[in-house]
Amino acid sequence: MFNYEGILEKIGELLRSKRYAALRDLLESMEPADIAALLEDSGEEAMPLLYRLLPKELAAEVFVELEADSQEMLINGFSNTELREVLDELYLDDAADIVEEMPANVVIRILDKAAPEMRKSINELLKYPEDSAGSIMNMEFLSLKKDMTVEDAFKRIRRIGGDMETINTLYVTDPTRRLLGVLSVRDLLLAESDDLIEDIMDTNVVSVTTTDDKEDVAQAMSKYDYLSMPVVDRESRLVGIVTVDDAMDVMEEEATEDIEKMAAITPTDKPYLKTSVLDTFRARIPWLLLLMVSATFTGLIITSFEASLAVVPVLTAYIPMLMDTGGNCGSQASVTVIRALSLDEVEFSDLLSVVWKEIRVAVLCGAVLAVANFGKMMLVDRMLLGNTALTPLLAAIVCLTLVCAVAVAKFVGCTLPLMAKRIGLDPAVMASPFITTIVDALSLLIYFQFASHMLGL
Amino acid sequence: MFNYEGILEKIGELLRSKRYAALRDLLESMEPADIAALLEDSGEEAMPLLYRLLPKELAAEVFVELEADSQEMLINGFSNTELREVLDELYLDDAADIVEEMPANVVIRILDKAAPEMRKSINELLKYPEDSAGSIMNMEFLSLKKDMTVEDAFKRIRRIGGDMETINTLYVTDPTRRLLGVLSVRDLLLAESDDLIEDIMDTNVVSVTTTDDKEDVAQAMSKYDYLSMPVVDRESRLVGIVTVDDAMDVMEEEATEDIEKMAAITPTDKPYLKTSVLDTFRARIPWLLLLMVSATFTGLIITSFEASLAVVPVLTAYIPMLMDTGGNCGSQASVTVIRALSLDEVEFSDLLSVVWKEIRVAVLCGAVLAVANFGKMMLVDRMLLGNTALTPLLAAIVCLTLVCAVAVAKFVGCTLPLMAKRIGLDPAVMASPFITTIVDALSLLIYFQFASHMLGL
Numbered sequence A, B: 001m002f003n004y005e006g007i008l009e010k011i012g013e014l015l016r017s018k019r020y021a022a023l024r025d026l027l028e029s030m031e032p033a034d035i036a037a038l039l040e041d042s043g044e045e046a047m048p049l050l051y052r053l054l055p056k057e058l059a060a061e062v063f064v065e066l067e068a069d070s071q072e073m074l075i076n077g078f079s080n081t082e083l084r085e086v087l088d089e090l091y092l093d094d095a096a097d098i099v100e101e102m103p104a105n106v107v108i109r110i111l112d113k114a115a116p117e118m119r120k121s122i123n124e125l126l127k128y129p130e131d132s133a134g135s136i137m138n139m140e141f142l143s144l145k146k147d148m149t150v151e152d153a154f155k156r157i158r159r160i161g162g163d164m165e166t167i168n169t170l171y172v173t174d175p176t177r178r179l180l181g182v183l184s185v186r187d188l189l190l191a192e193s194d195d196l197i198e199d200i201m202d203t204n205v206v207s208v209t210t211t212d213d214k215e216d217v218a219q220a221m222s223k224y225d226y227l228s229m230p231v232v233d234r235e236s237r238l239v240g241i242v243t244v245d246d247a248m249d250v251m252e253e254e255a256t257e258d259i260e261k262m263a264a265i266t267p268t269d270k271p272y273l274k275t276s277v278l279d280t281f282r283a284r285i286p287w288l289l290l291l292m293v294s295a296t297f298t299g300l301i302i303t304s305f306e307a308s309l310a311v312v313p314v315l316t317a318y319i320p321m322l323m324d325t326g327g328n329c330g331s332q333a334s335v336t337v338i339r340a341l342s343l344d345e346v347e348f349s350d351l352l353s354v355v356w357k358e359i360r361v362a363v364l365c366g367a368v369l370a371v372a373n374f375g376k377m378m379l380v381d382r383m384l385l386g387n388t389a390l391t392p393l394l395a396a397i398v399c400l401t402l403v404c405a406v407a408v409a410k411f412v413g414c415t416l417p418l419m420a421k422r423i424g425l426d427p428a429v430m431a432s433p434f435i436t437t438i439v440d441a442l443s444l445l446i447y448f449q450f451a452s453h454m455l456g457l
Helices: A003-014 A020-028 A034-041 A044-055 A056-065 A068-077 A081-087 A091-102 A104-113 A116-127 A150-163 A185-190 A214-224 A246-261 A276-294 A297-304 A304-310 A313-342 A348-384 A392-422 A432-455 B004-016 B020-028 B032-040 B046-053 B056-065 B068-077 B080-089 B091-103 B104-113 B116-127 B149-161 B185-190 B215-223 B244-262 B277-294 B298-305 B306-311 B312-341 B348-384 B392-422 B431-455
Strands: A167-172 A178-186 A227-231 A238-243 B167-171 B177-182 B228-232 B238-243
Touching: A003 A020, A003 A034, A003 A081, A020 A044, A034 A044, A034 A056, A034 A068, A034 B215, A034 B348, A044 A056, A056 A081, A056 A091, A056 B167, A068 A091, A068 A104, A068 A227, A081 A104, A081 B215, A091 A104, A091 A116, A116 B177, A150 A313, A150 B185, A167 A185, A167 A238, A178 A227, A185 B149, A185 B185, A214 A227, A214 A246, A214 A276, A214 B032, A214 B244, A238 A246, A246 B091, A246 B215, A246 B244, A246 B312, A276 A297, A276 A432, A276 B312, A276 B348, A297 B312, A297 B348, A304 A313, A304 A432, A304 B312, A313 A348, A313 A432, A313 B056, A313 B244, A313 B298, A313 B306, A313 B312, A348 A392, A348 B277, A348 B298, A392 A432, A392 B116, A432 B312, B004 B020, B004 B032, B004 B046, B020 B046, B032 B046, B032 B056, B032 B068, B046 B068, B056 B080, B056 B091, B056 B298, B068 B091, B068 B104, B080 B104, B091 B104, B091 B116, B091 B348, B104 B116, B149 B185, B167 B185, B167 B228, B167 B238, B177 B228, B215 B238, B215 B244, B238 B244, B238 B298, B244 B312, B244 B348, B277 B298, B298 B306, B298 B431, B306 B312, B306 B431, B312 B348, B312 B392, B312 B431, B348 B392, B392 B431
Parallel strands: none
Antiparallel strands: A167 A178, A227 A238, B167 B177, B228 B238
8 A cells, every 4th residue: 555665665775774754754754563574674673763762652553563582572672661661651451461472580570670550460361361352451441420410420431531441432340340330421421511421331241251252242343333342241241342343353363373273283373474484384284194194094095905006007096086075075964064164154953954054065076076077087197198097987977976976075064063063172273184084984985896897906 | 142043943933933123132232243244144134124223323333243245235225325325334444345245236226326425536546456445445534734733633533533434543634635744532532632733743654655555554563563554645735644453454465475385375365165166166277287297307307217126116105205396395385485575574685584494404304204215215115014125225326316306396496486486476376286286206316317317226
């Protein structure tokens, strides 16, 4: 949307000619996320210098957007005063996120320099399980009492609204902090100044608990079009809010995680180019080893059929095609079901309708593939390429296997993720590579059964 | 988060006993998205009845959340007055979305009953390309002039704010509608009532144009933590806004689309269980056919090596393992790069660093896999299973192939998506199934080359 490379170059020039005022003006004219990216790309030496040019509040906003290793580098260079200044400007949930990523010595220094109240809150936030609503919520939010007037509410917003992450949605609580209702700042603006909050608030309010999965929270916010979601503790007391910007980040992370798991990769939360070779290797090798070992079964099946393959060697040529097609059909079914599961479109109780649907799709796909393949084997392989060993009977065996392999693949592909979900496993790890291995073995078994019976081997 | 099945049952009971007042109270206590789901699950007969119980404004909110076929059914049952009432309550972007999904006869009726202004706007919105910012923007937004005071702004919000989708972010435009700045309703609340808008507005405002890809818009909103994104036309005039709830929907859709493409499925925008068997079949079969035909190459390679396989039949048993491992390595690399591309973490100019990284990962993975496989072949296949035909030389051939296949797979897997992006294709279609087919052929070629040279076949 803007000329990133050009600006990066300009920053380099201004740095070299030490035109710091111009640099500050240039940086100030941009969004925190862009400034963060520019700082990181301007080199390790320039980053602290550029960072110090930023006005205090903007500096804190940029700090939040930096990668963890850049944050660590900056903190290590900060004087105690500088560190305290940054911490004072941070929202609690951002501060807790940063603390989570830092090595112990940096954490100690941060907690030491943070205001006592922030220290306490950070400690509390860090106690929530990693993927819970509690871990991403912000404990600073604006709450109102039901017997306030609209005018009282405006006074309260004017007094403390400046320190809150958002005031677009306001929550109404009773003296024990139980959530009674919700209203938007627009409701306030459109009401009369002596209206009572309880008369204009909406008492239908969906909330989540601190231990709910953050993915479900993001999903619910998207479904209900909420800008913030109230988080309550086990005693239904309002303890925090999750804002929509954090929900978007969660959705993006979770989609990436699902995609990685589907490709047999252990998810990491770092951007690709920032992940070290060793980390990438570690995320990939366990699955490769596991899947390699499970491919042993296909090897065993072929070995047991070696003698027959030696008699009719042309059968071997179609093994890869049968395996690939089975694998592709299986991954189409599994990936569709896995995605539907994570979007809450499907659940375990839909098992029968999912299977029934996949079976019908399999029959259609199998029929078309078999006909196309029979035609191709006869016209291309036999006539065009002159492979006379390929009789119509052999082609029929391959095509029958194809139909069965497609059906088996679709069935295995759609049931395994649902089963995994049912027993509490992550459905995404049941994706293509895993299912391909199973489907390969089954396809080969079917192939060799047809071959032995129909050829009398 | 609440007992959906229980509520559905209760609705059935209340319907049977015709307790409509209780039904209305029950429905009114829920969120529009939940009411829509309940209506759809309560059966075709009950739906119009339940819908008519809803108060006007809530009814419109529920209408927007329904699936297209339910909307169509309701519209067909509406009297002209009912249709006009629903249309009057809809936001423009929602109305345009609905019109887009309806068959021609319904569209004509909607446009006929819509207020002239809405008709004009719907027509304008429908002119934007399908995946553009223009197609998802809302043309009703609140704009201010820079010489207004804060008090003037509040008056304007009180006058027309009730009809707007959001007033959380306000845009400042000049008399030719050019975007000058932005401010939040909080900025207004914290300012003095005689402050001028131009003194408190933020002139750093990122905007998108009507023709920008909606995926990029959602990405930018997530990056900048915007609740709404201003959309300008080619003359930089502010013509609409995209709100964060729509951006979240776009992100979810795009992730689903990417996942589907990666699994060789043509994306559809309907939920899994609502897609007909024929549509699912149509989305899957073209890729299966294409991939089946391309598997012909692997068949040809095996055929050309048939004579040698007959001499050393044990070689055949390792074909599936080599193919699967190559395929898995390739899909790990491709899926990682494809996701990094859609999150803007990587671009074509990073090709060299991506390749360099994947090569190092491949060396590590290849070495570990080869060692593990050599051990397994010697200990399990030869000693435990007594396959004496399996000499250390044969095992070495398999393991050497494995190392090369992993390297080739990682290389092909990471370069193809980048190439696709470069020439303007969608990188996601270059995912696993496609790459597996290429990697299979290459792995087999490597295998047979090693075998012929090292065994002198």
